[in-house]
Amino acid sequence: MADVVLQTINLTKEFTKRKGLSSPRHFFDKVTFTAVRDVDLTVERGEIFGLLGPNGAGKTTLTKMLCTLMLPSGGSATINGYDIVRQQNQVKRSIALISSEERSFYWRLTGRENLKFFAALYGLSGRAARSRIDEVLELIGMAAAADRRFQEYSTGMKQRMALARGLLADPEIFFMDEPTKGLDPVATRQLHDFIRDELVRQGKTVVLATHHLAEAEQVCDRIGIMSNGEMKACGCVSDLVGEASLIEYFHLLIEESRLEQ
Amino acid sequence: MMLSKPLAFLKKDFLTEISYRFAFFLQFGGIFFSVVMFYFVSELIGDAPNVQRSLSEYGGNYFSFVLIGIAFSNFLAVGLGSFSSVIRSEQMIGTLEAMLVTPTRLPTVVLSSSQWSFAFTSLRVGVYLLLGGLFFGVNFGDANILPALVALVLTVIAFSSLGIISASFVMIFKRGDPIAWALSTSSTLIGGVYYPISILPDWLQSVSYFFPITYSLRAIRLSLLQGAGFDDVGGDLLALVVFSIITIPVSLVIFRYAVARAKKVGTLAYY
Numbered sequence: 282m283a284d285v286v287l288q289t290i291n292l293t294k295e296f297t298k299r300k301g302l303s304s305p306r307h308f309f310d311k312v313t314f315t316a317v318r319d320v321d322l323t324v325e326r327g328e329i330f331g332l333l334g335p336n337g338a339g340k341t342t343l344t345k346m347l348c349t350l351m352l353p354s355g356g357s358a359t360i361n362g363y364d365i366v367r368q369q370n371q372v373k374r375s376i377a378l379i380s381s382e383e384r385s386f387y388w389r390l391t392g393r394e395n396l397k398f399f400a401a402l403y404g405l406s407g408r409a410a411r412s413r414i415d416e417v418l419e420l421i422g423m424a425a426a427a428d429r430r431f432q433e434y435s436t437g438m439k440q441r442m443a444l445a446r447g448l449l450a451d452p453e454i455f456f457m458d459e460p461t462k463g464l465d466p467v468a469t470r471q472l473h474d475f476i477r478d479e480l481v482r483q484g485k486t487v488v489l490a491t492h493h494l495a496e497a498e499q500v501c502d503r504i505g506i507m508s509n510g511e512m513k514a515c516g517c518v519s520d521l522v523g524e525a526s527l528i529e530y531f532h533l534l535i536e537e538s539r540l541e542q
Numbered sequence: 543m544m545l546s547k548p549l550a551f552l553k554k555d556f557l558t559e560i561s562y563r564f565a566f567f568l569q570f571g572g573i574f575f576s577v578v579m580f581y582f583v584s585e586l587i588g589d590a591p592n593v594q595r596s597l598s599e600y601g602g603n604y605f606s607f608v609l610i611g612i613a614f615s616n617f618l619a620v621g622l623g624s625f626s627s628v629i630r631s632e633q634m635i636g637t638l639e640a641m642l643v644t645p646t647r648l649p650t651v652v653l654s655s656s657q658w659s660f661a662f663t664s665l666r667v668g669v670y671l672l673l674g675g676l677f678f679g680v681n682f683g684d685a686n687i688l689p690a691l692v693a694l695v696l697t698v699i700a701f702s703s704l705g706i707i708s709a710s711f712v713m714i715f716k717r718g719d720p721i722a723w724a725l726s727t728s729s730t731l732i733g734g735v736y737y738p739i740s741i742l743p744d745w746l747q748s749v750s751y752f753f754p755i756t757y758s759l760r761a762i763r764l765s766l767l768q769g770a771g772f773d774d775v776g777g778d779l780l781a782l783v784v785f786s787i788i789t790i791p792v793s794l795v796i797f798r799y800a801v802a803r804a805k806k807v808g809t810l811a812y813y
Contacts, residue, residue: 294808351806378640378643382640383636384635385639386637389557389558389561389562390561394554398553401547402547403644404645
């Protein structure tokens with residue numbers, strides 16, 4: 282039986298807000314928006330799974346729920362066997378979140394100082410932390426620049442530091458939310474190579490959220506296509522490409538999503 | 543191991559603070575000018591009979607009185623404001639989610655992030671007292687340090703519980719926290735920072751006994767200026783303990799609710 286590390290059952294996220302000034306007569310009435318609707322998903326250990334969808338499809342909301350940053354409105358999900366609502370601390374020990382957000386570091390500190398700080402938050406300290414930091418810096422090719430202030434790094438270097446931070450605690454699952462946003466083609470390829478060569482070699486599981494079809498095709502073993510909060514299709518890249526034109530289908534979804542917005 | 547996370551926060555905040563060297567040292571310049579200004583105000587009003595009479599409990603010297611008032615009211619500002627400003631600052635910098643995705647609980651993040659503010663405020667208060675003692679003739683010769691330290695610790699705990707309630711507002715409403723604003727302005731107005739509460743109308747004096755700063759400043763002034771012991775300030779310390787016993791559980795319940803709500807509506811990292 283396959284070793285499942287991520288499973289969601291009818292996972293749903295609704296946001297509710299008051300109509301407010303947009304409809305003064307119904308100021309206190311509430312409107313509900315479903316960002317993620319009844320998502321069923323299974324990801325196996327060592328797999329690279331792509332969450333593909335246009336902007337606003339619900340990829341980031343789904344990722345945030347799985348990373349315990351947001352509570353679901355319905356359904357359930359487990360990461361590494363732990364419930365994302367009731368066992369948040371165990372879930373956090375199993376995951377790393379790597380986003381394209383450059384501002385998730387302290388820019389006045391050096392790269393190494395940043396990693397030392399986050400290593401402590403992962404429970405690493407002293408010699409163990411120092412040696413792990415050296416190890417990951419070497420792995421991502423940032424050892425020489427580690428003692429420069431974070432604000433002096435290029436976008437590509439900042440993204441590599443985000444990867445280094447994710448590697449610190451040696452987690453089972455890497456959630457990557459549009460990790461190549463803002464990267465040039467060379468840096469993008471290096472990141473793809475790192476995912477395919479290094480993380481796969483280490484037996485890690487990767488959930489990659491992207492709106493680039495080509496990226497999903499190149500890097501992922503399986504893809505889930507999301508649109509308007511729903512999982513429209515899910516399967517191996519080769520199967521999806523074989524069954525129908527994946528590109529056509531994806532573009533159709535983008536159009537549909539635009540029309541609904 | 544248990545302390546490694548709080549220490550990491552302290553180190554990170556210290557490194558960030560000293561990376562802005564000019565601002566770091568400028569703050570001490572601000573303390574100097576504030577002390578000098580109140581010294582001259584004191585020279586102006588110092589010998590007036592009504593001033594002597596109002597301050598007789600504390601030794602009769604206005605400068606000594608106000609120096610301790612302005613120095614220790616810094617803890618009021620930090621206790622009330624640091625937790626909420628930490629949350630807001632981490633939300634704005636963009637580091638809050640990065641921290642919360644690690645196996646570190648939000649209360650640990652908030653409490654540890656505020657350590658530096660308290661440590662730095664202690665340093666600032668030390669500078670106030672040092673300047674007053676060395677250059678402006680404040681006599682700490684009879685000071686009874688231990689009751690003053692106990693009063694200080696209780697003060698920090700009491701103010702912090704109010705600060706945690708204030709942080710809960712920031713967690714949900716992001717801006718416009720009414721708790722910190724109301725408590726800070728009214729504490730400064732009627733808590734005895736710049737003048738003794740004995741000069742306030744009777745009804746306002748009664749109101750001032752609902753504010754922890756009234757007890758804090760009284761206990762600290764009596765200990766440092768008059769050498770008062772635990773027997774003399776026991777009532778004030780007890781009031782601070784009772785205040786904390788009531789507000790700490792309330793603040794933690796409110797904070798837990800605020801975090802759960804922010805996670806539910808998905809606005810944890812919004813600002």
